[in-house]
Amino acid sequence: MSKNVKFIQGNEVCVEAALYAGLDFFAGYPITPSTEIAEHMSLRLPQTGGKFLQMEDEIASICAIVGASLTGHKVMTATSGPGFSLMQEGLGYAIMTEIPCVIVNVQRGGPSTGLPTGPSQGDVYQARWGVHGDHAIIALTASNHQDIFSITVDAFNMAETYRTPVILLFDEVVGHMRERLVVPEPEEIPLVERLRTSVKAGVDYHPYLPREDGRLPMSDFGGVHRYNVTGLFHDMWGFPSNNSGVTHGLLRHLVDKIKNNVEVITRFKEYYLEDAECILISYGSSARSALHVMENRRSRGDRIGLLELQSLWPFPYELVRKKCANAKHIVVVEMNMGQVIRAVKRAVDHPDRVVLANRIDGFFINPTDIKNILRLIQGKGV
Amino acid sequence: MERCRLVFSGSGGQGIITAAVILAEAAVLHEDLIAVQSQAYGPEARGGASRSDVIIADSEIRFPKVTQPNVLVCLTQEAYNKFYSIIRPGGLLLTDTRYVRTWDKVDARQREVPMFQTVMDRIGNPVVLNILMLGVLIRLTEIVRPESIMKVLETRIPPDFLEMNRKALYLGTELGSSFIS
Amino acid sequence: MAVKDYIRQRFFPHIWCPGCGHGIVLNALLRAIDQLGMSKNEIVMVSGIGCSSRISGYVDFHTLHTLHGRALAFATGVKMSMPELNVIVPMGDGDALAIGGNHFIHAARRNIAMTAIIMNNRIYGMTGGQYSPLSGYGTRATTAPYLNIDHDFDIAEMAMAAGASFVARTTTYHVRQMADILKEAILHEGFSVVEILSQCPTYFGRKNKMGSAADMMEMFKKNTTPIGSEAKKENPDLIERGIFVQKDVPEYCSEYDKLIENAMKGQ
Numbered sequence: 001m002s003k004n005v006k007f008i009q010g011n012e013v014c015v016e017a018a019l020y021a022g023l024d025f026f027a028g029y030p031i032t033p034s035t036e037i038a039e040h041m042s043l044r045l046p047q048t049g050g051k052f053l054q055m056e057d058e059i060a061s062i063c064a065i066v067g068a069s070l071t072g073h074k075v076m077t078a079t080s081g082p083g084f085s086l087m088q089e090g091l092g093y094a095i096m097t098e099i100p101c102v103i104v105n106v107q108r109g110g111p112s113t114g115l116p117t118g119p120s121q122g123d124v125y126q127a128r129w130g131v132h133g134d135h136a137i138i139a140l141t142a143s144n145h146q147d148i149f150s151i152t153v154d155a156f157n158m159a160e161t162y163r164t165p166v167i168l169l170f171d172e173v174v175g176h177m178r179e180r181l182v183v184p185e186p187e188e189i190p191l192v193e194r195l196r197t198s199v200k201a202g203v204d205y206h207p208y209l210p211r212e213d214g215r216l217p218m219s220d221f222g223g224v225h226r227y228n229v230t231g232l233f234h235d236m237w238g239f240p241s242n243n244s245g246v247t248h249g250l251l252r253h254l255v256d257k258i259k260n261n262v263e264v265i266t267r268f269k270e271y272y273l274e275d276a277e278c279i280l281i282s283y284g285s286s287a288r289s290a291l292h293v294m295e296n297r298r299s300r301g302d303r304i305g306l307l308e309l310q311s312l313w314p315f316p317y318e319l320v321r322k323k324c325a326n327a328k329h330i331v332v333v334e335m336n337m338g339q340v341i342r343a344v345k346r347a348v349d350h351p352d353r354v355v356l357a358n359r360i361d362g363f364f365i366n367p368t369d370i371k372n373i374l375r376l377i378q379g380k381g382v
Numbered sequence: 383m384e385r386c387r388l389v390f391s392g393s394g395g396q397g398i399i400t401a402a403v404i405l406a407e408a409a410v411l412h413e414d415l416i417a418v419q420s421q422a423y424g425p426e427a428r429g430g431a432s433r434s435d436v437i438i439a440d441s442e443i444r445f446p447k448v449t450q451p452n453v454l455v456c457l458t459q460e461a462y463n464k465f466y467s468i469i470r471p472g473g474l475l476l477t478d479t480r481y482v483r484t485w486d487k488v489d490a491r492q493r494e495v496p497m498f499q500t501v502m503d504r505i506g507n508p509v510v511l512n513i514l515m516l517g518v519l520i521r522l523t524e525i526v527r528p529e530s531i532m533k534v535l536e537t538r539i540p541p542d543f544l545e546m547n548r549k550a551l552y553l554g555t556e557l558g559s560s561f562i563s
Numbered sequence: 564m565a566v567k568d569y570i571r572q573r574f575f576p577h578i579w580c581p582g583c584g585h586g587i588v589l590n591a592l593l594r595a596i597d598q599l600g601m602s603k604n605e606i607v608m609v610s611g612i613g614c615s616s617r618i619s620g621y622v623d624f625h626t627l628h629t630l631h632g633r634a635l636a637f638a639t640g641v642k643m644s645m646p647e648l649n650v651i652v653p654m655g656d657g658d659a660l661a662i663g664g665n666h667f668i669h670a671a672r673r674n675i676a677m678t679a680i681i682m683n684n685r686i687y688g689m690t691g692g693q694y695s696p697l698s699g700y701g702t703r704a705t706t707a708p709y710l711n712i713d714h715d716f717d718i719a720e721m722a723m724a725a726g727a728s729f730v731a732r733t734t735t736y737h738v739r740q741m742a743d744i745l746k747e748a749i750l751h752e753g754f755s756v757v758e759i760l761s762q763c764p765t766y767f768g769r770k771n772k773m774g775s776a777a778d779m780m781e782m783f784k785k786n787t788t789p790i791g792s793e794a795k796k797e798n799p800d801l802i803e804r805g806i807f808v809q810k811d812v813p814e815y816c817s818e819y820d821k822l823i824e825n826a827m828k829g830q
Binding site: 046047049051059060061065066067068069071075089223224226231239 | 571573574603604605607609619620623624625626627628629630633636637638639640641642643644645647648665666669819822823825826827829
């Protein structure tokens with residue numbers, strides 16, 4: 001057996017993938033069910049010359065990684081619901097200042113302290129709108145270890161490409177379960193490195209003046225260009241401004257750089273959608289149960305398919321609309337009171353065909369929960 | 383192969399979860415099988431009921447939890463009382479004679495094995511009860527080879543304790559032999 | 564170099580009120596940096612939110628104007644990821660010690676080599692004169708119209724208790740001492756805390772009938788005394804100025820380098 005095969009927890013997969021992507025700075029605070037990420041980081045990062053910091057809280061953790069990103073490092077923090085709430089302030093700062101970073105939220109039951117050890121997918125909208133003010137965000141997810149690995153690398157790549165924080169929305173089930181991971185060979189997955197300015201010393205560098213292609217080359221703190229970074233609306237120098245043109249332009253830029261790239265950012269997997277009369281839409285660990293049901297029903301001849309979303313924000317409205325155009329029934333499978341289903345209903349031509357199969361009691365949604373909904377749709381009763 | 387769904391249950395600190403991880407890791411890394419291991423968490427690090435699920439198969443495993451195990455291990459009475467009813471009819475139910483009194487009404491191949499007694503008599507250290515249990519289990523199910531378990535132990539156990547673990551594992555397989563019916 | 568070589572004239576005039584003490588701090592800090600002969604490229608200034616925090620925008624260093632209270636957390640990330648940089652963190656009293664109090668004590672505890680400057684004007688100026696944790700019992704503020712019943716605390720004592728390895732205090736009246744202390748603080752290999760009593764004539768002074776900015780600075784002269792002076796023994800109400808603590812304690816970034824060395828050996 002190749003030494004590239006590992007049998008580890010999803011949280012550890014996330015760490016290995018981050019290191020593969022070039023992470024060399026992590027700051028965090030212990031919280032169930034994400035703690036193994038911090039533990040594994042504290043072991044692995046120093047071995048590669050990187051740094052792990054346990055901060056005094058989640059607020060400080062996200063602030064520290066933003067500081068470290070500015071010196072030219074790839075950075076990450078990890079938490080769960082309560083900590084993610086505390087991180088919203090720093091997340092907004094990273095959005096406003098366009099600083100690449102990755103934030104992992106291994107979701108647990110909420111609100112408040114909630115169910116520390118119980119799975120949930122209740123933070124989908126917090127990931128979208130937890131930060132105050134208009135903004136755009138990228139949030140990715142995955143349902144198995146191989147995908148956790150590649151989507152984590154994607155998160156780092158997107159953070160660099162769009163100069164934005166990227167959220168990884170995992171959950172207790174995939175975070176804690178162990179299964180096989182085949183670690184990709186170096187260079188098997190392309191990496192996006194920091195785009196640095198080519199402007200020479202002594203020539204004006206405009207840190208917040210996008211290039212023609214919309215990208216903003218950076219200059220590391222400590223380098224030859226000294227500039228200002230602020231969470232206030234700012235001009236091309238990074239200096240505070242409340243000029244209406246500057247304000248309007250910056251907000252449009254922050255939203256458009258992500259909104260205009262929905263198709264490039266979108267990640268999904270599809271199973272038997274071509275002829276499916278019934279389409280399951282799911283993501284994260286719930287997609288495992290959905291896939292189980294789909295395979296089971298397919299083997300009996302049912303025309304059922306699965307659309308597994310791996311990017312939740314920006315939501316792939318057009319993709320969902322197209323994929324569901326011919327479906328008679330669309331069942332959204334998730335562990336919350338109905339979050340992604342809201343976006344699905346907005347996306348499809350016939351929102352009345354969309355129903356929810358969910359579970360909110362702190363237990364993993366199982367195939368029976370989904371089958372019961374399918375039976376109801378087919379008028380068979382439960 | 384038949385998909386094997388196992389539930390390990392007992393009390394926190396008995397090494398239940400470790401045993402489940404070792405078995406599943408052996409299957410994946412040294413038997414070229416597919417396996418998934420998960421566990422139910424409580425807030426306690428010691429005591430309390432602990433449970434870990436393992437599925438071993440030769441095809442992809444989607445749903446990672448076990449609802450109806452065909453192999454159930456119970457190392458406390460509390461765990462037995464809680465879980466005996468979920469076993470598939472005719473499945474293997476492994477208990478320890480010291481900790482569990484079984485009931486006749488259970489529709490399963492119940493194997494009451496003096497694992498704790500053996501580990502105390504022959505090794506004198508209860509810390510390897512879980513490894514001895516694994517030995518018994520793999521002898522009864524033949525799900526993985528003992529050598530595969532040993533290969534995992536070699537990467538996880540400090541060298542000073544490896545010999546004790548090896549002894550426990552093979553005591554288990556030996557003990558298991560007399561419970562094959 | 565002249566002081567003006569360290570500032571971004573493009574971004575002037577500054578936002579501070581006439582008579583504000585913060586400009587004096589800026590001036591003394593730049594003199595200290597100039598006297599130390601530091602390169603502008605090796606200095607990162609990280610600030611939070613408030614009147615004091617705007618200082619970072621005006622200086623020609625790498626500057627990071629962050630969130631209220633969080634400057635030290637951001638600064639920790641900057642310093643840890645690039646220890647060769649000199650990190651200077653100017654903060655206000657509310658910024659550093661109310662909303663940022665937790666970050667402050669933990670930065671001190673870690674003893675990470677940064678210079679924390681607390682410009683203590685005993686008020687929230689930018690939001691219009693609300694009482695801060697340093698306003699003190701019996702003062703007036705826009706949120707203490709019936710007199711403040713909150714007690715203040717001693718910043719220097721708290722910094723020492725939290726483990727800061729360099730702790731000093733001065734005032735905007737004592738500009739030479741301020742520059743000297745700032746030089747020592749910047750050179751110190753560990754977490755340095757410099758409290759600078761600064762006047763806010765617009766809010767604290769006006770609300771508490773303390774007269775003009777010059778009158779307030781006169782009070783700094785009258786109400787303070789060098790550490791361990793005879794005057795302090797006679798009048799315990801005097802506030803001591805000078806360096807309280809300056810000691811060698813293992814510095815966090817150097818300790819982390821050793822940790823990495825150990826971790827890599829184990830590979």
